[in-house]
Amino acid sequence: MAQKARKDRAKSNSAALNNLHIGSLVVNGVFLLLHFVFRSRSLLLWFILSLPSFICQFTLEKTGRPSYDPETKALKASGEDLAAPGLTEYMFDVVWVTWAAAILVAFLGNWAWFFWTVVPAYGAYKAFGMMGAAKQMAQLGTNSNAGAMPVGNRKQRRAAA
Numbered sequence: 001m002a003q004k005a006r007k008d009r010a011k012s013n014s015a016a017l018n019n020l021h022i023g024s025l026v027v028n029g030v031f032l033l034l035h036f037v038f039r040s041r042s043l044l045l046w047f048i049l050s051l052p053s054f055i056c057q058f059t060l061e062k063t064g065r066p067s068y069d070p071e072t073k074a075l076k077a078s079g080e081d082l083a084a085p086g087l088t089e090y091m092f093d094v095v096w097v098t099w100a101a102a103i104l105v106a107f108l109g110n111w112a113w114f115f116w117t118v119v120p121a122y123g124a125y126k127a128f129g130m131m132g133a134a135k136q137m138a139q140l141g142t143n144s145n146a147g148a149m150p151v152g153n154r155k156q157r158r159a160a161a
Contacts, residue, residue: 003075010066010078017064017082020057020095027099034106042110046102049116053098056091064088090126094119 028050035041064079082088097119104112 006078007075009081010075013064013066013079013082017061020060020092023099024053024057024095027102031102031106039109041105045110045113046105049113050098050102052119053095056094060088060091090123093122 031041031046035043035046060082064082066079067076068074069076080088082092098116101113101116104115
């Protein structure tokens with residue numbers, strides 16, 4: 001039963017990665033085609049702002065691609081679950097927002113790169129939320145003595161209350 005789950009994950013990971021790479025090829029190809037044929041767009045901005053997307057794709061490829069034994073073609077490792085929430089999900093979001101920004105820039109102009117600012121803004125929002133949760137956890141840790149009996153005799157406890 002576990003082997004079937006590993007095979008299913010390997011199959012879904014391969015499909016997701018293939019779709020990711022085809023989508024990247026199409027979006028970046030359209031951008032470059034429109035840049036060179038019709039309108040001049042900033043290749044420097046495209047490269048700089050697409051770099052996080054390329055890094056995310058590389059990371060997803062390295063962690064999610066299943067590996068097979070070259071001789072027996074048996075599944076060695078199914079790769080990390082690419083449907084997992086958290087960082088994996090955020091990396092896919094970075095890729096998709098970058099694609100949307102590249103398409104908008106290709107058709108509307110360089111000013112549309114401002115759409116890409118959603119990526120760091122969302123990252124800052126998530127980091128702020130995680131810092132708040134960490135601060136709350138730290139406060140719970142320091143208040144863990146709140147339920148314990150106060151030290152001292154009865155008279156001192158009444159005075160403290």
